[in-house]
Amino acid sequence: MIGQHLQIGDLISRAAKAFGDSPALIHGERVVSFAEFDSLTDRLGNALLDRGLEPGDHVAVLVPNGIDGVVVYYALAKAGLVRVPLNARETDVELDYKIEDSRARALITDGRTPRETEIVIPTTELAGMIERGSSQPCRVVRDQEAPLRLAYTGGTTGKPKAVILTTRSELAEVANFLVDLLPDLGPESVMLHAAPITHGSGAFFLPHLVKGGRSVILEKFTPQGFVDAAIEYGASSTFMVPTMIAMLVEDAVIDRDRLRLSRLCYGGAPIAPTLLQRGIDALGPVFAQLYGQAEAPLAITCLQPHEHTPERLASAGKPYTFVEVDIRDAEGNSLPAGTAGEVVTRGPHTMNGYWHRPDATAETLGSDGWLRTGDIGQRDESGYLYLLDRRHDVIISGGFNVYPREVEDVLLTHPAVREAAVVGVDDERWGQRVCAAVVVREQISADDLVEFCSNRLAGFKRPRHIEFWDELPKSSVGKSLRRTVRDTMGQTREVENA
Structure with missing residues (x-):
């Protein structure tokens, strides 16, 4: 002390x-x-x-x-x-x-x-x-x-x-x-x-x-x-x-x-x-x-x-x-x-x-x-620490913590959204960008979803990039696999930028 x-x-x-x-x-x-x-x-x-x-x-x-x-x-x-x-x-x-x-x-x-x-x-x-x-x-x-x-x-x-x-x-x-x-x-x-x-x-x-x-x-x-x-x-x-x-x-x-x-x-x-x-x-x-x-x-x-x-x-x-x-x-x-x-x-x-x-x-x-x-x-052998990942998937954008579940909960309140997975994608300027993969019940634009979030989330928490997926990858117990979402974000699916 x-x-x-x-x-x-x-x-x-x-x-x-x-x-x-x-x-x-x-x-x-x-x-x-x-x-x-x-x-x-x-x-x-x-x-x-x-x-x-x-x-x-x-x-x-x-x-x-x-x-x-x-x-x-x-x-x-x-x-x-x-x-x-x-x-x-x-x-x-x-x-x-x-x-x-x-x-x-x-x-x-x-x-x-x-x-x-x-x-x-x-x-x-x-x-x-x-x-x-x-x-x-x-x-x-x-x-x-x-x-x-x-x-x-x-x-x-x-x-x-x-x-x-x-x-x-x-x-x-x-x-x-x-x-x-x-x-x-x-x-x-x-x-x-x-x-x-x-x-x-x-x-x-x-x-x-x-x-x-x-x-x-x-x-x-x-x-x-x-x-x-x-x-x-x-x-x-x-x-x-x-x-x-x-x-x-x-x-x-x-x-x-x-x-x-x-x-x-x-x-x-x-x-x-x-x-x-x-x-x-x-x-x-x-x-x-x-x-x-x-x-x-x-x-x-x-x-x-x-x-x-x-x-x-x-x-x-x-x-x-x-x-x-x-x-x-x-x-x-x-x-x-x-x-x-x-x-x-x-x-x-x-x-x-x-x-x-x-x-x-x-x-x-x-x-x-x-x-x-x-x-x-x-x-390493000299005692220097290297961070590899964040166990809880916290996104840090512009120096502020963004918690995926919080953003997902907001997206899921929209009647058109069936499922949502929010991840952080590396970005040189922001550190990480908030990105979302969503499965929808009916057609809706990424701009409309971002606007929906704007009245419910601080600016640094709003998705900067939204993709529409047919289904989200899940574990054997039905939990969305955020790491898989993050690793494949923007690579194999149609993308609509927010």
Whole structure:
């Protein structure tokens, strides 16, 4: 355990004392210093407790990318409130489920209210709450094993599950980043948040904060806009999903002489080695891969810049210093190098379990602390991990998880659709494309099916390619064989592109 009684708020107050009026956060014209950030989170944390919330309550957060979102996140941590971050790209139906499932007592929202909660706080009220909130330090001490935030994930069956992440796992992630990924962080470091802070990019805020580095948040990502901002602010590090890297190398004019980028961390989706090599050719040896998942966020293995040699571009790297990784067979036996099996991990970075799902927790998290990732991989003789497949067929498109069953269930609600199988097909720009093979009762166009999905699924979950098949391949027990569908997609049948 790291600093047994240490709280997230302690890191913020220490940074305020150490770095004072130096800029900590920049978004457009707004600049917030370390001292001001400490004060803002104290005042908002106290104001939230004054509204009747109690430590341990769950608070859903639907706030635009920006400084207010960061202030909300860490005010909740100081007040001992459990953050339930919501993805603004999801539909009201999807958000409604998460708010209900998490049993959120409050919703902090930019105006959308997918589900009523006991307390609803529009973002327009935040400034007033901060002004009225007590300036006294807000430091609710909770056990490091108590929930800090819930991160929704899912699988090919059932509804998305909420992963319980704790102060212990958050501090472990920070420690792993500082030791292995960003060992040179200091007051001159600048993190350019090109991706949403609700996603992987947000994990880089605390490591920079504790070392006096500043975080610059972009309003939105565009390839040339990123390059220009990186030069303007002297960015030393950033985080991207492979889709963003593809856009960067294809669409931006990159002036390496003016860039001081030393770490371009990437993860969240499969990446084609050819794309990675193009990135290295364009930006130099600055790439660092992060492999993780919601149950062990961004902190299972990493591939350092100097390890991005031609023969290892397909590798996910080696375990972080404070992380254990093994390859196991179905009986839980450790497998030798070169043998494929399930990737398992153990360490302080892992989840405590799934929110109110003890059976799923027991299936994923063993009594000995080993977490089953559901990913299939193998190690080489030097200990480098190579991921081969995802046991649960999760599709990762543009850095976002898409769960085939969820898309299939929507397609099957259309009266013309008899059967559906959804798979991910490799795509250099998006990592994977969501594709569907459907068997229909009556004639319908792919465009009509996509339109049908558009009102029920977030954009990144909608099929980008639909094929009409006479029948779907099935196992002996009648289960659709997604791997067979994926392997033959577009090869032998008439295709209609969505």
